[in-house]
Amino acid sequence: MRAHTAYLWFTTRSPRELINITDRVAEIVETAGVEEGFCLVSAMHITSGVYVSDWENGLIHDFQVWLEKLAPSGLDYRHHQTGEDNADAHLKRTIMGHQVLLPITEGKLDLGPWEQVFYAEFDGQRRKRVIVKVMGESGTERAER
């Protein structure tokens, strides 16, 4: 069994951004040297998420509009009595999901034709982190079986 852990850091320019991180995750998988296994990509902050979707700018815009409708900012959330103003960011990330588990087959991310991995920031403009953890069987281990 082989395990490999990496962290991606983000400081977005806008408070909300949806960023394609597929290539960065694929690179980590290559470094890990795992032939058959799983790759966890998980936001380590509770106002951001990770999800899989299509890389199309119109759709990215639609997601932002939709999330604002389902989980509006600017409401009188009780969380804001603590001095915070980001309750909606917690709700938005809940809808998008905070993590994905990607299959690795024959040493590569085993994704469908339009599957792309996104980092979803809802309270940005400061340093935040995503863990990428790979676990599985290396090529050497497979050969020895």
Added chain:
Amino acid sequence: MRAHTAYLWFTTRSPRELINITDRVAEIVETAGVEEGFCLVSAMHITSGVYVSDWENGLIHDFQVWLEKLAPSGLDYRHHQTGEDNADAHLKRTIMGHQVLLPITEGKLDLGPWEQVFYAEFDGQRRKRVIVKVMGESGTERAER
């Protein structure tokens, strides 16, 4: 460590369908020969999902009505400027989730009394795929420890 990968294909008759795939997943787990481990069931298309719920027709109907309310079709989505007309399918699958990770204990799916695994199609009538990837320890490996 043992890994086993299978793919399920779906071509639904309706654009939207919620299909119980528990038995098909359980069969793959049996084939895999893993005693203790995880089974990832993940949609490989971004307009379909996989989730765990109750197998009750009334509830399946309620899910469809509810998803149409939260993520309506027929709106003027920006994604449709590309010629697509399925933006709502992306949103609906986001709510339902695109994957589940099922525990395998003593060689079997370790599910609660009403837990059933569903494939959720929101833009069907064409060939689409789900990956089922099992990883864990085989009975032989366990015995050798």
Added chain:
Amino acid sequence: MRAHTAYLWFTTRSPRELINITDRVAEIVETAGVEEGFCLVSAMHITSGVYVSDWENGLIHDFQVWLEKLAPSGLDYRHHQTGEDNADAHLKRTIMGHQVLLPITEGKLDLGPWEQVFYAEFDGQRRKRVIVKVMGESGTERAER
């Protein structure tokens, strides 16, 4: 490879409760003796969920209000024709998610500064179960490599 499985039981006093279970999960991880791996925390009932969020009472309240808005109780759901009255609980848990996969690094849960694991009950006051399943490489196995 080492695998360890435990179950947490809950009988909540209210029908709906959001309960911090981080310490209980961390204890199970310690018992498992896994240095590098994954810990699945998954509700075994379809009217409850598991999610990661901030441990702040105002936010916990905001989540309850928000879920009631997105997935109201008391509607004329078709599921209720079976004699059940908890269709909204199924929908609420769908939004919150039914499971999380936590990374284990150097023998400990690898969580961000505010990440806490919650059990979400939406149809409580009876005995319900969560599976905690750990899989990975033990310290001894790592040393032998």
